[in-house]
Amino acid sequence: MKFIRNIVDSVKPQFVKGGKLEKFHPAFEALETFLFTPEQTNKEGVHVRDAMDLKRTMMTVIIALIPTVFFGMWNVGHQHYLAFGMEASFMDTFLFGAMKVLPIIVVSYAVGLGVEFIFAIVYGHPISEGYLVTGLLIPLTLPVTVPLWMVGLGAIFCTLLGKEIFGGTGMNFMNPALLARAFLFFAFPAYLSGDIWNDLSPEVGHALVDAYSGATSLVTFDTNISHLPAARDMFLGFRQGSIGETSVLACLIGAFILVATGVGSWRIMVAVFAGAWLMGMLFNFLAPADMPTHSMHTPAHYHWLMGGFAFGAVYMATDPVSAAHTETGKWVYGLLIGAGVVGLRVFNPAYPEGVMLSILLMNVFAPLIDHVVIELHIKKRLRRA
């Protein structure tokens, strides 16, 4: 450690004001504070501070994402070998997926952080930690077959239009990772919908099995709900979909970590689940009795298991910057997201995955929700006394 510290200290003079590489100070600072928590002390105000900072917060979210990453890797391999009707060991399955998923993650981080560094250097502001999480969220919301250049493009779009034009982490009003996904979804629909969920790179001596279908649970749901996979399989994640979204269990493990550490808002998660369930129940009640396969008949809790619902509720809706900021507002925000997901899924066959759109829509409405909560709060304060 002393050794690394010495290296850092020896190059530091180059980067401070007046040094040769002064311009690159934000980049240097980001790396330095990454290696060593800064020695900065409290100067005014409180003399002691809570040990949590934004780096630790983001690190906690990354840890909470790890179950979905690992399961996603395994499932990519599992779906692949399933399509070819091959038996493969656990390790082979996992390694196949890891080989496919890792490049996507690497590209996402490299390109996104690159853009952040350029902005920090040009505008001389410190590099924020937000992208540590965003850079991992983007790959997890994409299908494994996505071309790498598209991941890079998404990362650039996300950092530029999702964050930097508003002033960086904390100033954006929409979830940057979801914005990147929405951009790719609408710009390159052929790569993000249809038969793209499974990596079908050819296996020598094997052909696709006859019963192979590239449909996700959501497509099935739209056409004939009686063909949906078993609830248990959907919960555990043995199905097709974006890399990180398939396992509800993995998302719930992540939710537990986020809630236990106090990093993620349990209110939002509970509200999203509740909103979807209530809306599902309402649709069950209103569903046409003469069409037993109509999607309105879907059991309400199935909406929790399908598509990226759990992933969105746990990791996307809870983004503190783009969610509602008031505690009351979080309930409203969450309920509306949940209800919106089910509404979009049932009534808009063109976009069976309502999670992304519903969360982005509520991101836009979150300031309005907060505004109403604050106005009511002010009125209540005036009536008091």
Add this chain to the structure above:
Amino acid sequence: MQPMGKTITLRRGYDIKLKGAAEKTISSVPVSDVIAVKPSDFHNVVPKMLLEPGDEVLAGQALFYDKNRPALRFPSPVSGEVAEIVRGEKRRIMEVRILPDKSGIRYVDYPKGDPEGYSRETIIERLLESGCWNYIRQRPYTLIANPEDVPKSIFVSCFDSAPLAPDLGFIAESERENFLAGLDALKVLSHGHLHLGLRTSPAAGLSASDFPNIPVENLHHFKGPHPSGNVGIQIHHISPLQKGEVVWYVHPQDVLIIGRLFLEGRYRADRMIALTGSCVENPQYLRMISGQSLSTVFSWGIQAEHCRVIQGNVLTGKTTHKDDFLSFYENQITAIPEGDQPEFLGWLLPGFNKLSLSRTYFSWLFPKRNYDLDTNMHGEERAFVMTGQYDKVLPMDILPVFLLKAILANDIERMEGLGIYEISEEDFALCEFVCTSKIPVQKIVAKGLQMAREET
């Protein structure tokens, strides 16, 4: 018997558990060779000198008065000779230094008597004359009270819930008679609207039976973590301030000094100071005179190497040094280690010894432990990212982040709507402590209060 009246339970807040609580032993610190009165201890006071260097002064005799409110006079805590007027930038008076008599303190004499027998006017006059008036402060804005105002009520919080705070029961018990006499004076001043905040759990030194003269409905029992002892929090729950209203408040130690004025007939300004913190060898109570040179305190077992010495507690106190003097309202001195050491991959380690309200460090496995916290900032300032953090430590019906944002946007109307008149820096100190983005919350609150004050 259980405390009468309703107990107010505050769930939001947090007790920062630190090492170095003061033992209940009292040592007297001899009067230092030089003592000083610092005008900067008083918000918004512009000093005009009444005495010059070389003049003789008695304890209780005014040294200077406030240019804007000439009735406010600021007395010398000792008798002796005015030695020096230390000036800072723009010739602002920073310190009025006095060489105390070696032979003991000579006081200005005031009539002795039970304040209950005096009229409100007599008490105000006596307090102003002796300078004891300065112990009475007002909300909003935390200023010295205006003698012409008739406050809605007067509040005394009888416990301090801040980290390592002195036991105010212990202090009040040391001069019980004076304390009760001081309360009697305040009762007259408040037309009977004198409210006391007491702590039910953990039980502190003072309980309802200590106050035979105060009606039960004016004794309020609080339960819960810091900042339940802050007078602003108590006012919020007992009788919230509206725009245009004024309440006064007095610290128990200052109540006791007011009591001395009436029972002993003199301004005797020695106070009990809790010397606390992990850099103190023998944390204990020190009895010393207001304005005492701190060099004598530093030699009382504060490890000065690589330590930060604070007048006050770790949340709201001010950094001090050997050449400084004890501030007017001070009840505590804290010394903790400086944390100016970088730590390798500190954000990645399990952090068993890192205190956090969140559970992102594994220290939450040891809820009972006392911490040896240093002054490290644990990160750098960022934009607001996390939400709901401040709400967990602010037991008020206030939306803290939105109030701060209204202040940052200079939006006075919104600040009023969101409750600027009810708050003070100290009430938001824990918000600053927990903030992940390391935002200077108290500084923003101070700015907001100043804006609101200038506007009205």
